[in-house]
Amino acid sequence: MKVGFITIGQSPRVDVVPEILPYIPGVDVIECGALDGLSMDEIKRLAPREGDYVLVTRLRDGSEVKLSRDKIVKRLQECIDFLESKGVDVIGLLCTGEFPELSSKSAMLIEPSNLLIKLVEAINPKILGVVIPDNAQIDMTKDKWSRCCDKVIVVSFSPYSGDEKELPNVLEPLKDADLIVLDCIGYPARIKYIVKRALNIPVLLPRSVLGKVIAELGE
Structure with a gap:
């Protein structure tokens, strides 16, 4: 089985995935992050405004960042598309926020929420x-x-x-x-x-x- 993990922050999530792997020994894992490849200025533009659905995540360097849910949905879907192109069987979302807009055509998408x-x-x-x-x-x-x-x-x-x-x-x-x-x-x-x-x-x-x-x- 090949498993993809999507973080709303930056991948790899070295603080999360190693605690999941003991449950799924021997599987191939691919990670993707909604903030991968973005500069700090670009990340700051994804910050929530008053009244936004607030999400809290981690950057690759371990620092905390707050995001507006609505501003990253498109990037999360792009991560799903990327992982599908890599042939994953299951996609696990590394966030407990609610994302009813997300969908996967070829893999099982699991949302912890x-x-x-x-x-x-x-x-x-x-x-x-x-x-x-x-x-x-x-x-x-x-x-x-x-x-x-x-x-x-x-x-x-x-x-x-x-x-x-x-x-x-x-x-x-x-x-x-x-x-x-x-x-x-x-x-x-x-x-x-x-x-x-x-x-x-x-x-x-x-x-x-x-x-x-x-x-x-x-x-």
């Missing part, structure tokens, strides 16, 4: 806690998750620039949740375990969910 929503609907928690990278995403996150949960509590902690020593304090509002979603592909397994230890609540980690689903498709 869709996987997580269906999982949460199946688990049916009374109170859902959600961790996101940036405060600017709080309103849209509540809107997204209130579709499948009666009560949603959202806190923000950046997987790229946050101080992990402060994370237990950030998590305090989520102490009564039945389930936690780390709503960004940038959160590593290390963050999941910090959350689990702090709250003793089940935690869904997008990159491991994505890896396990791709593994299931390849068996």
Whole structure:
């Protein structure tokens, strides 16, 4: 099986893909990034304005960058087209944002946002806690998750620039949740375990969910 991964930032995602690969040993992997080949000035022009759907990602040098979802959709579709030309069987989107416009003609396109929503609907928690990278995403996150949960509590902690020593304090509002979603592909397994230890609540980690689903498709 040949798998393509698309990041909304720059590839390769050395912080994400190595944690997915143990679920899919032996597969060929090709990466593509929406910001690949762009100068910093060009990247800055993709920044969100007030009211935009905000996304947070990582550049190749490890630095954090904020993007407007609508400004990168076209570039994401170009990544899909590129990966299709390379003959991939499965395309995994390395982002938990919602992209209903994206499509693939010859490969299975897997969006973690869709996987997580269906999982949460199946688990049916009374109170859902959600961790996101940036405060600017709080309103849209509540809107997204209130579709499948009666009560949603959202806190923000950046997987790229946050101080992990402060994370237990950030998590305090989520102490009564039945389930936690780390709503960004940038959160590593290390963050999941910090959350689990702090709250003793089940935690869904997008990159491991994505890896396990791709593994299931390849068996």
